[in-house]
Amino acid sequence: MTGSSSRRPLSFALAGESQRIKGFTATRWRIVELRLDDSGPWTLELQLYLTERAAYRFNLSGGVPRLFVRAGDAGERPRPSAITASQDVAAAWLDGEQQVLEVTMPLAIQAWLEAYLARHGEASDEGRNKKRKGAGRAREMSQ
Template sequence: MASTSSTRSLSFEVVGEPLTIKGFTTTRWRIANLAPGDTGSCRLSLQLYMTERAAYRFNLTSRTPRLFVRAGEAGGTPSPDAITASQDVAAGWLDGEHRVLEVDMPLAIQAWIEAYLAHHGEAPEEGRKKKRKGAGRAREIES
């Protein structure tokens, strides 16, 4: 079972707005009224994972930190079923042809993720591995 220190309940609404582009009308979907707790029409748990710490830090240091909601298949009516603070996870959802809706991350969630990173530490640097001297290079052969 997930620790309460790494999980937060969030509620929100999915709002459709008509959008006309070059004479064609479509619906643009967005997340509205995102708030901690379970008061909205949609409720999901935001789970933080140790393996995503670098992605959380990257998101928090961006100009506008975001949350990403997986909302069913692209083209259909949105049906939110997961939320993340990791762009890497959201990119994987997009690769799987899911609809991903973005929303500004509330300050309370930013502070919570900062506290999580402070408690668990930043992700280790993914530096380059040292090579042995001469490894991977052609060597001159003396005759």
């Protein structure tokens, strides 16, 4: 895969552990064995979007950068369907009552994201609120 690409396959497994909370048992799911290939039981393509550059920078600047996985309806067994490095997109998924799992972003993905931002320029936070109608996030949300 070339360094200029805006897409990367990531594979992972899911692990569930039972937790007892106020007398109820619930399963807490987490992402394990995250790999930079398509060999795992779950494979999703991380796609970068120019309209999310400010969100990517915010994530990278926040101490421990994270990746977010949309995993189906809240309260159900996870069925991963999309992955993003944008906390804004993850928040929109949560607003839609989707289950969102998060995992520490591997250093190789951090470097790839930094190179993407260097190649395409930084976006100002101001630009995040002034998108063209229908531009950017709609494609990502429909995946």
